[in-house]
Amino acid sequence: MVFNRILLMSTLAFANLAQAATASDTVPAPVELDGARAAALAAAVPVFRDKQPDANLANFHVHVHPAQDGTFQVIFEPRQDNEAAPTLGGRTAHGRELNVWIKASDNSLDRIAFAR
Numbered sequence: 001m002v003f004n005r006i007l008l009m010s011t012l013a014f015a016n017l018a019q020a021a022t023a024s025d026t027v028p029a030p031v032e033l034d035g036a037r038a039a040a041l042a043a044a045v046p047v048f049r050d051k052q053p054d055a056n057l058a059n060f061h062v063h064v065h066p067a068q069d070g071t072f073q074v075i076f077e078p079r080q081d082n083e084a085a086p087t088l089g090g091r092t093a094h095g096r097e098l099n100v101w102i103k104a105s106d107n108s109l110d111r112i113a114f115a116r
Helices: 002-023 035-051
Strands: 060-066 071-078 098-103 109-114
Touching: 035 060, 035 071, 035 098, 035 109
Parallel strands: none
Antiparallel strands: 060 071, 071 098, 098 109
């Protein structure tokens, strides 16, 4: 019984490694957004460009979350450089983390905040 568990755990671990190795050589998976999130993202990008004019958006992860108060929170999270240690305040060589809240009712800017 213990042998079967070890075999199963080993198989799963090596399967994940093989999948990760092949995933890095393939095209990224498509991302699906509903229309409301896409509109919030479209409204947040100009704010990002205004607040971080020297930043390259391609060096950021973007998260779109529905907030409880009728807004969408769009987070622009800078990627880490290879082997770089995380820093306080959401800052990397690529820029600062920026949070933008967009009103769901009319896609206007509600508020912004940089990570602390």
